[in-house]
Amino acid sequence: MKFLTSLAVFFISWEVFYHLLINDPFLLSPPSKVIPTFLQLLLGKDELFFIPLDTLHSLYHYAYGFLVALSTGLSLGLVAGLYRSFRDFIHPTIELLRPIPPIAWIPISIMLFKLTHSAAAFIIFIGAFFPILINTIHGVSSVERKYIEAAKTLGAKTRDVFFKVVIPASLPSIFTGIRIASGVAWMCVVAAELFGVSQFGLGYKIQLARYYHSMDVLIAYMLAIGIVGLTLDHFYRSLEKKFLKWRRGLTIE
């Protein structure tokens, strides 16, 4: 209910704002136009702008880059979290590369991968990699020693300590990293697609809609991006709830 009210207020203000101050369909579209367009594009009433197909393409770019970031970020983070000397060794490099925005990598990416899905995935990888890496390192390196010692005196070998203590103890931090990374990755999808790495994708179609001066289509695609991003975040939240059941009541959330 609150959810619907919040959206209703937003759409009404937007409608009023449009009629009072803009009133030019080439500058902005009101929701009374965008929402019908959105529904039509969702149902495939237009050959060029078909939201479900573009969503699939964007999700493909997202999954490609994100999974590569997840596997490399997690493994590197685990090793760096466990071994202080390795952590100190890679720290300066991480700190140098981390502030470079993913978008700044676009020219290099296009040169390396040409206009392919991999070029988009590379940008997304850059965006998702650092949050996962940093949070994994933080989680693993801050596992309290007392848990490791308790496990050892209870007969745990190195392997058990890793899988039954280090991993579960650092999981909250790892999940935080994954969620931040997912958000960044989704923003990178749009940015990467703007540069025409493929002929489909939500980001690419925004660019195309601008070219055709179809404001309602452009904004309908923006809405789609928002909805998919929200859904992804919900997905990770529900995973987190499932795997971190023990945190309920331990934190104020």
Next chain:
Amino acid sequence: MSDVLVVKNLYKRFGEVLVLDGISFNVKEGEFVSILGPSGCGKTTLLRIIAGLEDYEGEVLLENKLVNSPGQDRVMVFQDYALFPWKTVFENISFGLEVKKFPKKVIKERTEKILKLVGLQGFENFYPHEISGGMKQRVALARAIICEPRILLMDEPLSALDAQTRNYMQEELIRIWKEINCTILYVTHSIEEAIFLSDRIVVLTKRPAKVKKIVNVNLERPRDRFSNEFVRLKAEIHKDVKDEFELV
């Protein structure tokens, strides 16, 4: 009765600081021995050495084998419990069996038996932050005794509890000790607790710790804290150690 644990000329330094200064004592099979010493004298360090968590100079022998790494034959109950917050009460207790790869059925049976022994039935599926301090203490104890260690090392396990719960838990501990027939080395800085629980008390000096004396407690069990002998022994130990530390 044979010695389970022998500590001979044990020295421990942290950098330049000498903490343990030639400690020697033994613990016999089935015995309840307390280590009594002032705060900061090195009691935790002593237990950690026996648990295999610290290196040392001298000899620590568990059934004639030199101690040099942690193992299930010397399980430690930590001063702050160190229960795994991501595991339920049941999973915490069965940890020692799980890492030894016992079949699921055996784990379930033995864990349920221990749950009953320490009086935690009905709390299997609670997480540590959902139970009281006294219950956490029981979980920590259960998690240790399920491994059937040759010696159980307990580091001031009751010091975080209120006085009433503490007295009750002391009685519970004695009941459990008798029921499973284990050997316990128990660290405390309370004279009364040491007398109530132990067969023998190893009294340490302040840092660097030496063995000041070893007291035999020949009082019948169950012990009465207000009996004449109890009070007399308390006063005697108190007189011995009052230049070392101020105590309850």
